[in-house]
Amino acid sequence: GDSVTQMEGPVTLSEEAFLTINCTYTATGYPSLFWYVQYPGEGLQLLLKATKADDKGSNKGFEATYRKETTSFHLEKGSVQVSDSAVYFCALLEAGTALIFGKGTTLSVSS
Amino acid sequence: EAGVTQFPSHSVIEKGQTVTLRCDPISGHDNLYWYRRVMGKEIKFLLHFVKESKQDESGMPNNRFLAERTGGTYSTLKVQPAELEDSGVYFCASSQGDRGRYDEQYFGPGTRLTVT
Numbered sequence: 192g193d194s195v196t197q198m199e200g201p202v203t204l205s206e207e208a209f210l211t212i213n214c215t216y217t218a219t220g221y222p223s224l225f226w227y228v229q230y231p232g233e234g235l236q237l238l239l240k241a242t243k244a245d246d247k248g249s250n251k252g253f254e255a256t257y258r259k260e261t262t263s264f265h266l267e268k269g270s271v272q273v274s275d276s277a278v279y280f281c282a283l284l285e286a287g288t289a290l291i292f293g294k295g296t297t298l299s300v301s302s
Numbered sequence: 303e304a305g306v307t308q309f310p311s312h313s314v315i316e317k318g319q320t321v322t323l324r325c326d327p328i329s330g331h332d333n334l335y336w337y338r339r340v341m342g343k344e345i346k347f348l349l350h351f352v353k354e355s356k357q358d359e360s361g362m363p364n365n366r367f368l369a370e371r372t373g374g375t376y377s378t379l380k381v382q383p384a385e386l387e388d389s390g391v392y393f394c395a396s397s398q399g400d401r402g403r404y405d406e407q408y409f410g411p412g413t414r415l416t417v418t
Contacts, residue, residue, distance in 0.1 A: 195344075223404060234306075234411030235345075235393060242404055280345060289335055289347035289358070290395075290407060 193218045197281045197293035204271055204300050212266040212296045214255075214281035222283040224248075224257050224264040225290070230277045238266075238279070271300045304328070306410035308394050314416045320382040323413045327376070327396030333357075334377050335397075335407060336369060340390040348392075351377060352399060384417045391415070 197214040204210060216224065226238040226248070239248030244259035253268045264281060281293040307326045315321050327334045336348040348367070349359040353374035362369070366385070371377040381388055391414050395407040 227409070234308075235395075235409035237406065237408075240406070282345075284405070284407075289350055289361070290337070290345075291347070292337075292345040294342070294344040295339075 193222070193283060193285060193288070193291050195281050195283055195291055195293040197296055199294070200297040202296060202298045204298070206273055206300055206302050207270045210266070210268040210271045210275075210298065212279055212298070214264045214266065214293060216262050216264065216281075216283050218283055218285060220285045222285045224255070225282045225284065226253070226255055226264070226266050227280040227282060228277045229280070235280070271298070273300045273302050276300045306394055306396050306408050308410040308413050310413060311411065312414045314418065315384055316418055317386055318383045320380065321384055321415060323379045323392055323415070325377045325379070325394030325410060327394070328408055331396035331398055332374070333397040333399035333405070334371060335395040336377070336379055337393040337395065338390050339393070340387070345393065348379075381415075386417050389415055389417045
């Protein structure tokens, strides 16, 4: 069945460092791909999405490109801030199904 | 526009007791989903309503879990009797439901359930 694998955390960075969180997927069809974020004490929020191959989703300085050839959707940010500290979830959605999530990656940014 | 709301935000109960979680979706959203994240693991699908009908309940772990969505509005998820392994965060999400894999799901803040 479909699945999502993302790098285990926690990821600990200093402010202004470059961030990459790896995400790969397996799917039978042509899914949409998502990154969700959960800030401390809050619910899940959609961070960005891409619906077809080579699409780039971007939001709040974060980017991810839908790579069909490598079945990947890695999350990147050029310069992280303390306020980016959160848990990040990669997910996929195929038509007629529910979201399938990865295990989540905890990011901790220190000043 | 109000987002997805969930009640309570936290619940601590003893093993064997009953707990009912509530979710109010975004107004007009036909699709309602329940998900659960057990500590340190992935968020897993529990079930999916389309209006008041259960479309898919393949993720429900066992018959101690009962979900309802009367009238196609809010939904409740009852756990009876609760076991230790039911501890986790229960998320509810809603979507318009007519856009296939483009159908964005909006999540509530979750209910943290602790069974002692």
